[in-house]
Amino acid sequence: MLADARALCPSIAVAPADPAGDLDFLEHFALWARRWGPWSAMDAPDGALVDVSGVAHLFGGEAQLLADVARKVSARGLLSRSAIAPTAGAAWALAHHGADGSILAPDVDAEARLANLPAAALRLDGDVLAILRRLGLKRLGDLTTRFGSRDGRDALHRRFRNRRSPAANPLVRLDQLLGKVPEPLLPVVPQEMPLVQRRLAEPIRHRALLDRVLADLALDMARALEGKGEGARRLELGMWKLDGEVLVRTLELAAATREAGHITRLFSEKLDDVDAGFGIELVRLRASWSQPLGLSQGDFEAAAEEHGTSLAACIDRLSVRLGAQAVRRPVPHASHLPERAQRWQPPLEPVPPAQGELAFHQRPLKMLEQAERISVLYATPDGYPKTFRWRGQRHDVVRVEGPERIAPEWWRERSTVRLRDYYRIEDGEGRRYWIYRHGIAGDGRGGAPDWYLQGLCA
Amino acid sequence: MPSSATSPKLTNAAELLARGAVPSAQWRPGLGEAACHAEVFAPAREASGAGLALALARDGWRDLNGGELADVSDERGILWVQDAKAAKLGGLPYRAGLPEDWRRRLIHVLAPRPVDALFALEEGVRCRELAFVIGELAGNPRELDFTASRRLTLAAERHGVPLYLVRLDARRDLSAARMRWEVASASSPAPRWNAAAPGVPAWQAELFRSRRHRPGRWALHDERGGLAALAPLARADEANATPDPRDLAAGAGDRSLAARPGM
Numbered sequence: 001m002l003a004d005a006r007a008l009c010p011s012i013a014v015a016p017a018d019p020a021g022d023l024d025f026l027e028h029f030a031l032w033a034r035r036w037g038p039w040s041a042m043d044a045p046d047g048a049l050v051d052v053s054g055v056a057h058l059f060g061g062e063a064q065l066l067a068d069v070a071r072k073v074s075a076r077g078l079l080s081r082s083a084i085a086p087t088a089g090a091a092w093a094l095a096h097h098g099a100d101g102s103i104l105a106p107d108v109d110a111e112a113r114l115a116n117l118p119a120a121a122l123r124l125d126g127d128v129l130a131i132l133r134r135l136g137l138k139r140l141g142d143l144t145t146r147f148g149s150r151d152g153r154d155a156l157h158r159r160f161r162n163r164r165s166p167a168a169n170p171l172v173r174l175d176q177l178l179g180k181v182p183e184p185l186l187p188v189v190p191q192e193m194p195l196v197q198r199r200l201a202e203p204i205r206h207r208a209l210l211d212r213v214l215a216d217l218a219l220d221m222a223r224a225l226e227g228k229g230e231g232a233r234r235l236e237l238g239m240w241k242l243d244g245e246v247l248v249r250t251l252e253l254a255a256a257t258r259e260a261g262h263i264t265r266l267f268s269e270k271l272d273d274v275d276a277g278f279g280i281e282l283v284r285l286r287a288s289w290s291q292p293l294g295l296s297q298g299d300f301e302a303a304a305e306e307h308g309t310s311l312a313a314c315i316d317r318l319s320v321r322l323g324a325q326a327v328r329r330p331v332p333h334a335s336h337l338p339e340r341a342q343r344w345q346p347p348l349e350p351v352p353p354a355q356g357e358l359a360f361h362q363r364p365l366k367m368l369e370q371a372e373r374i375s376v377l378y379a380t381p382d383g384y385p386k387t388f389r390w391r392g393q394r395h396d397v398v399r400v401e402g403p404e405r406i407a408p409e410w411w412r413e414r415s416t417v418r419l420r421d422y423y424r425i426e427d428g429e430g431r432r433y434w435i436y437r438h439g440i441a442g443d444g445r446g447g448a449p450d451w452y453l454q455g456l457c458a
Numbered sequence: 459m460p461s462s463a464t465s466p467k468l469t470n471a472a473e474l475l476a477r478g479a480v481p482s483a484q485w486r487p488g489l490g491e492a493a494c495h496a497e498v499f500a501p502a503r504e505a506s507g508a509g510l511a512l513a514l515a516r517d518g519w520r521d522l523n524g525g526e527l528a529d530v531s532d533e534r535g536i537l538w539v540q541d542a543k544a545a546k547l548g549g550l551p552y553r554a555g556l557p558e559d560w561r562r563r564l565i566h567v568l569a570p571r572p573v574d575a576l577f578a579l580e581e582g583v584r585c586r587e588l589a590f591v592i593g594e595l596a597g598n599p600r601e602l603d604f605t606a607s608r609r610l611t612l613a614a615e616r617h618g619v620p621l622y623l624v625r626l627d628a629r630r631d632l633s634a635a636r637m638r639w640e641v642a643s644a645s646s647p648a649p650r651w652n653a654a655a656p657g658v659p660a661w662q663a664e665l666f667r668s669r670r671h672r673p674g675r676w677a678l679h680d681e682r683g684g685l686a687a688l689a690p691l692a693r694a695d696e697a698n699a700t701p702d703p704r705d706l707a708a709g710a711g712d713r714s715l716a717a718r719p720g721m
Contacts, residue, residue: 308586308617311535317581318567326568330553330561342553347535347565363554365512366505369545391503398645401655426656430643431504456549458509458659458680 019045030188035072036065041088041185047095049088049185056084066101088185089177090114093121093140110178115141122173128163132170135159143174194228194287196220203242203279207271210239210280214267217285218260224287231256231293237267239274240282247274252324254348255312256291262313266320315347332357336406338367338422338454361404362424364434364455371452374435381441381448384423388435390453395427403437418445424457432457485637485671487517487678487685495611495621497635499628502547502596506643507624509659510678514639515590515622516557517685534589536560537582539567541575543596544626563589572599576606583614583621590620598628608634630666638667644677 005012023044030048033040036059037050052065059065066082073080083094085104094102097117104113114121117140119132137143146152156171163169166176166183175181196217204210214237225232233256239247249270257263309317319327328344332354335341345351376385384400402423418439426432434455439445496514500507519532538551545568553561567582569575572595582591591614595602611634614621623635630638641664646657660679665671677688 308584311585311587314581314585318578321577322569322574329565332553351562357554364552365509365555366549367552368549399654399656424656426646430645432643432656455552456505458505
């Protein structure tokens with residue numbers, strides 16, 4: 001395709017598509033467009049909607065406002081088409097399919113004024129437009145004049161009765177365009193990330209100096225966060241080296257915090273492998289994720305605060321050193337299978353709601369990560385074993401409780417998965433285990449059933 | 459949390475006396491003292507070590523907080539640290555097997571190396587929002603020497619967070635732990651309704667070194683969530699060898715450390 005295009009036009013300029021970058025640019029553009037109104041919304045992929053109600057007089061009238069838009073936008077090297085109308089839909093229609101810079105005053109009959117615009121001005125999906133084209137409804141006027149009356153509207157309504165989304169239902173779009181139904185828009189709200197940095201007059205090459213700078217930055221960050229009433233959950237430390245390389249260290253915190261000492265301590269664990277090279281000339285600390293954290297009353301007794309660390313600080317230290325996967329909390333999960341009935345999640349996350357557990361059966365205190373196969377001697381294939389061998393030692397079963405039958409989860413597993421009969425047993429020396437037989441003899445899902453040891457009871 | 463303020467002080471002798479726990483008296487369940495650093499030696503083939511550690515922790519925790527009669531329920535977390543080898547040998551804690559009121563409070567740390575486990579234990583005992591810390595280490599790692607265990611003891615006593623360290627398949631090496639237990643599973647008492655079934659967990663426990671208590675052996679078992687002991691088992695060898703076991707045991711405990719050069 002590209003080769004064909006180049007054959008036809010050798011001077012064609014080619015750039016790779018970057019949808020995410022475009023969206024990002026549009027977001028910034030929508031924020032910038034707030035210079036013409038109190039709030040703005042993105043209109044992906046290539047537009048922005050600005051609320052200019054009661055604003056135009058600041059620019060000397062609506063025409064001057066649009067002229068200002070054209071001037072400011074073209075000064076930034078962008079092409080623009082703009083329009084002002086009482087509703088967002090009408091403004092979109094005029095900007096995309098009307099004359100550039102057209103203004104629809106509130107007292108003008110919008111139906112008549114917009115009647116000549118094509119049906120595509122309704123912001124509809126491609127397939128709906130194709131349907132309308134096949135029906136012969138090519139202009140907005142076709143929809144309003146022919147179907148403005150009650151009967152006509154009903155006919156169109158029947159045709160699109162299953163289409164709920166506005167982009168698939170021309171009637172909803174038409175009503176939005178004429179201002180008969182509200183059209184909520186999502187304004188873009190800028191999120192300021194607290195950012196502190198130090199430009200260093202002399203590039204630093206030693207760890208002690210870097211620690212000093214880090215401590216200063218943490219103090220600044222704590223102040224910045226306190227001003228916003230927030231605490232950081234994720235912090236990014238960027239270090240710009242003289243040769244242009246950037247080193248980035250990221251820190252995730254278990255709970256929102258703005259304690260400078262804590263932040264310094266956690267980062268200093270991550271700075272051991274920093275290679276300063278010719279020196280670091282700029283250090284920047286950014287809180288890319290922060291949460292509200294109110295000021296709290298300190299304890300009256302100073303000793304009570306200094307005594308020990310808080311749980312969040314303890315977990316931060318552990319997860320920085322051992323990795324976030326190492327510090328976990330078991331939470332229940334809706335499953336009968338013992339190994340699936342427990343899941344692990346980060347320790348300070350809220351515990352998901354769960355049904356109460358049935359307390360009919362006792363569960364072992366500890367569960368092996370993988371059930372281990374045991375070789376057994378039994379009196380009957382359906383009963384419990386008399387003796388089994390696990391990890392090279394023989395255990396004689398003296399007392400037993402069971403079986404507790406746990407069927408496979410047929411709704412998520414294949415039909416050949418075998419059921420399990422669990423037994424809680426105690427051997428001659430008083431050791432208590434939780435073992436199971438995988439399947440029953442003659443269930444048609446494999447040969448003689450295997451035995452496994454899964455849990456160790458206290 | 460009232461307990462966090464009171465627990466560190468309980469270690470001094472005056473309060474122990476005031477509570478009726480005379481130092482170097484016979485240990486018994488429900489003595490109500492914060493054994494700040496206890497070691498439990500257990501075979502790795504059974505969960506008796508973790509079971510007894512939990513039972514001891516529950517015993518101490520109950521007594522300090524007034525049990526079910528406490529005004530404020532203690533909702534502090536529980537830290538359970540395992541090194542990779544211990545987790546492989548004995549498995550991970552299972553939520554549904556824990557006592558009901560502790561299930562939502564458990565935080566588990568899986569440390570890849572013993573040195574990381576020691577770090578996690580020390581961070582745990584320094585945290586004021588933990589009720590107690592349970593550690594599980596397999597074997598005798600080089601990092602867990604006397605200095606390391608002394609560090610743990612001091613940190614635990616300073617911050618009042620009890621530490622129960624389960625040693626799986628370990629030699630009785632040098633340690634600063636205040637109480638050292640050797641435990642093995644024992645056959646459980648028969649349940650009331652099904653005599654053929656295994657009953658509540660029961661252990662054969664030996665307290666072989668303690669700073670405050672006479673060494674001895676007990677047959678312990680779980681009783682309605684608490685710890686109960688049959689009468690201490692007679693120790694024929696000790697009774698014959700020592701006319702006054704109390705003094706000798708305390709003396710031996712101290713001497714065994716002092717006799718080592720460089721300690």
